[in-house]
Amino acid sequence: MSKLTRAEVEKVAALARLGLTNDEVEKLQGDLNLILEQWARLAEVDTSSVPASAQTIVQPMPLRDDTPRPSLSADEALQNAPSRSGDFVRVQAILSEEADG
């Protein structure tokens, strides 16, 4: 089992949208490699003829009627928004002018 490099840790952090300091990346690299050693032991288990289980208590999954139901008002839904403009959540511009052009 190969060990995670610092670059790999940084790549995973970017995928997870976690902005980390250099110290945090270094600490995580050590922690993750310790945990991956534990994971590696699963390779010992023969699962060649075993199906995967996403859940083990199997329930029927009924569909509900597609009818309107009461929901939160706009004010209730927006009461926790960090930045609001009228009945909308305000966000940073998603496209730069360069990308627009």
Add this chain to the structure above:
Amino acid sequence: MSADLRRATAAQLRIGYRSGEFTPVEAVETLLAAIVREDEALGAWLHLRGDEVRREAAAAETTYAAARTSGAAALDALPPLLGVPVALKDLVNMIGTPTTAGSKILEGYISPYDATIAARLKAAGALILGKTNMDEFAMGSSTEFSAYRRTVNPWDRERVPGGSSGGSASAVAALHAPLSIGSDTGGSIRQPASLTGITGMKPTYGRVSRYGIVAFASSLDQIGPFARSAQDAALLLHTISGSDPRDATSSATPVDAGLLKLPQGDQAASALKGKRFALPKEYFVAGMEPGVEAAVRAAVAALQSAGAVIDEVSLPTTEHALATYYIVAPAEASANLARYDGIRYGASKHGGGNLLDGYLATRGRGFGPEVRRRIMLGTYALSAGFYDAYYLKAQKVRTLIARDFDRIWAAGYDAIVAPASPSVAWKFGAKMSDPVAMYLADACTIPTNMAGLPGLSTPCGLSEGLPVGLQLIGAPWSEVELLSIAAGYEALSANAPWRDQDPTDLAALGGAA
């Protein structure tokens, strides 16, 4: 009187309220006074509903008084938990209250809606005292990963209460509430129940709706009760159980009315005769504290003396459950926690730079170290090129874990008896620098979650002055069976010296004492 009200179980409160011996206002005032006096030292609570719960208690009192005037039928028709105080782990949304899940990323969040269980508790007349401390997003085994405060174990202020539901466990153990709600993804109800000397149950996956509960690992999370007796745990479980159109994973399996008629005393003890219990050898692992093993084996011997048949069995996949869990749970967590983006709610670091910078800053600073670790693990396990080796492999091993348990039920056993935790409560900081050591704290509880089964921890004595829990694990939907066995064990051990002992540091929590 007030000391008795602190110690009263929910069942005793209901009887006293009906007869008028005492009132919901007296009970709530007694508990609030204890909380105000002791919680600076205990650290169990994140939010108290002081004046609101006082008003609700007064209304409950008026309802009882009117029903008493109308007669027994009117009293019988009252909601089952009317006037009974309950604490909620701070991942249960309740309209108008803060919900932080122990994280800075939800600081200031006010719930705009009720979780289904909050609505059910209100409809049952429960008085919600407040919200309790927890490991951030329920990730931890000691409550030390709360972003807000330290919760101590009332048996020893230098020790952890377990986790992640440490606030709910310590609140009930320290007589701040007769009942509380926890969540159990890998042991977060049973392990703190064991470490604080109370009863805690993780029901079958799907038994309790999770609508409005902050999600950690959705194929594992289940909500359940803490109490100081099996009867009380059953009463609370009955209230929160049942299918919910807002949670497609909740089960249509009928809620067993037996939860309200649990056998008690001699009847419960004599019902143990002829029961068949499986004792899995893999749960007595290397590293288990000798005092814990001794207490659990003594409890098993007591069950045997009461007429139960005990067979040692093997659950061979147990040794792989921990690694399986620490792939599946972080993978699901990394997906569930993607929603904390600083845009719709919660702490936000957007504003400087571009949108991506805002995500990175919000999530990098908003999540604490353990949550970051789990998100990293999960993101890695699900990333391109590693999915088959880790996540898919773990889902296959999960099948083997479930089959181990299936063989036990097929052989006719009524329950598995095992330790709930390999150790008693440990000192603060002892496992904080070693994530693998912290993860091992859940070795006895994790297999149950992987298989979706119900399990509980019931107190079975002390080791070096600290509580030990006996774990009972059952087939799907066997909650009444497990709680009845726990009630039987309570009856068998009713005269044990530790039964009526207050937590050692309880008296010292008030400061001056």
